[in-house]
Amino acid sequence: MKKRISKRGKRTLSIVFIMISTVIVGFYLANRTDTASANNSDQQPMNPTDYFISQIGEPARQLGQDNDLYASVMIAQAILESGSGQSGLSSDPHYNLFGIKGHYEGQSANMETWEDDGEGNSYTINDSFRSYPSYVESLQDYVAVLKQGHFAGAWKSNAPTFQDATAALTGVYATDTSYNAKLNFIIEKYNLTRFDSPLYESGASNIVYNPYRQQYTTQDILDVDVAWANRFL
Secondary structure (H helix, E strand, C coil): CCCCCCHHHHHHHHHHHHHHHHHHHHHHHHHHHHHHHHHCCCCCCCCHHHHHHHHHHHHHHHHHHHHCCCHHHHHHHHHHHHCCCCCCCCCCCCCCCCCCECCECCEEEEEEEEEECCCCCEEEEEEEEECCCCHHHHHHHHHHHHCCHHHHHHCCCCCCCHHHHHHHHECCCECCCCHHHHHHHHHHHCCHHHHCCCHHHCCCCCEEEECCCCEEEEHHHHHHHHHHHCCCC
16 A cells, blocks of 8 residues: 655655755855856855855745745844854754744754843843754744744735834844844845745746746756756666
């Protein structure tokens, strides 16, 4: 008897596949930039934040589309909370991109963190933060947290703009009284609103249907997916 994969399992596999593919694309872009730099001293290599965005941008786009959330806000929070994936909490072995406290499947990490007393005064405490097997679970758990009722003000259906969503998170998701201003700055600096629309509506060129992801992607991404799928053939 064949064992059927649940709908949740299929979605998890899809996110995992996207994460693997985007990492490959990120390495490809980084290597291509390095090669070009060798031939053109004026060209700069990809900075850590741009590389981080190349890793989580497309998974965030899909999760945002599927869950009534702004991918731009999701990515900006990950950049801010994790230092573009460079912080100790967001690195191996914890992969906590969003500073979410508590335990994940019994796993946690004790870290020092900054808090705000609500009047702009900062202080530090030690607290437990969730520890994840990979970025995949961190992104999915973020969505589960944001879909709780007290974050409803940040949902697309309730927030006409990303600025409304970041305002709704301030004082609720984080104690930092300037949380929304920091997120808005990041979103605008890195043009993260490009991830708030389905890929085929984002203005990207060479858009084709990608059966591996069951959505539209660029031809370059499809080529990477085909190569990955055929790597052992």
